[in-house]
Amino acid sequence: MINWLRVTLCMMLLVAVTAVLAPVQIALLWLDTPQRRTLPRLWHRLACRLVGIRVRVHGKPDPQRPLMLVANHASWKDILVLGSILDVVFIAKSDVKAWPVFGLLARLQKTIFIDREHKRTTGNQVNEIGKRLADGEIVVLFPEGTTSDGNRLLEIKTSLFGAAAAAVPLSPTGAVHVQPVAIAYTGIHGMPMGRYHRPIAAWPGDIPLAPHLLGILHEGAVDVDVIFGEQITYTAESNRKHVSREVEKTIRIMLSLKLRGR
Template sequence: MVACLHFAAHLLRFTLRFLLVALWVIFGLLVLATVFRRLEVARRDRVNNWWSRWLLRWCGVRVYVSGRPPVDGPALLIANHVSWLDIYALSSVRCTIFVGKRELRDWPVLGWLIAGVGTVFIERGNRRAVHHVAQAMGERFGRGQLIGLFPEGTTSDGLDVLPFHAGLFEPARRAGVPVLPVALRYLHHGKRSTLPAYVGDESLLGNAWRVLGTTGVAVQVVYLPSVVPAEEDADHRHAMATRVREAIRAEVLA
């Protein structure tokens, strides 16, 4: 009996939240198709920030911010990658334009949204693609935008940090913009949890069933001090990636 009641409550929450999220996504697509591209960059960023905050509310996910988020100006934001929620958690603090793998563009509906807000897509294993992505990053830095990067290249369970790929640290170094480490830690009813983790062969709908159907999901977004390349580093890109990963990993394991 208790199990049946629990399932019914889970199903009801999932259904209501899924409908709210679906309507919010449709609204987002309408905005993209009509007025979004006509807005200046600063207004686009504010719309993205506002839309992301409400998406997380419809999902029942709370965001707790610590540290000093960048208020304005360009920067390269580096974070560990756990869930599809990461993008919206970071953009809910300040609009972040992400560098994402090409496969994200093929996600049903969400792929359209991710592409529509200016995401820079990279094709894994294509060295030429890195050059084009670096150019696109430089253009966005020039507009004063915040670029987000998940250098693990895939998601993890959120309890540790995978090795970093250092290739896309170079555009930030050349542009002279700060590199800002951010640690993401997910909680469920106040305790560290892997529940929101989107890993392996799990479907997006399957992950959404867990997240939208429960209560008490939260994400801690911890902004750490900026990292700059040291003069004595022979290889700025790899040395910086190592220091950023160590900073994030120390916070994730704390």
């Protein structure tokens, strides 16, 4: 009973915070001020606290720009986690735009939506990513293209690294810095997370969003480790497949070690 009272209170507070900050963010987007990038981080931090996600950061985001973060993807919670650490912009599937609540939040953060079904628009979308990178925004790419069970890294789609190549000519230094990031859900209620609780951490996509969100709120105590690896400098001479393999290898190692408690 106490848990459900806490869930109700958390939901009410989250709705209230969103109702206050959303109009401010709309105004900042309209005015195109730098604060439009920083306000979402405040919302993500508050959301993590209310939902019950404790974030531990290992390593540091690379200070060089343009910067693309390439991370594994286990759940919608990855958005809250990374958004609470840095002022970032995400790349998402176009159908996310139509999701209730989450679609609105994505638009308020100026998410870049990719329509993989219509190849004719791919060039424009990649160019937008390149321009946003060149403008100094930190772009987050989930190269698996979908969510996993959180225990492993799925095969990386190398075509998505075309965004880094598109940003190279626009970069003042002629380079884009690609940094691998591993997101590992490692604990629940202060104890190591085993496979039994893995469905709480991960959201493979075949589970309705609302029950999964309620399950997270009901537990109220999930630990997640975010590990930043060494950046890879992407230039006009770089091989996209080679870079993607290096990124994949690094994320796989970092994720595996952290899930094993190292």
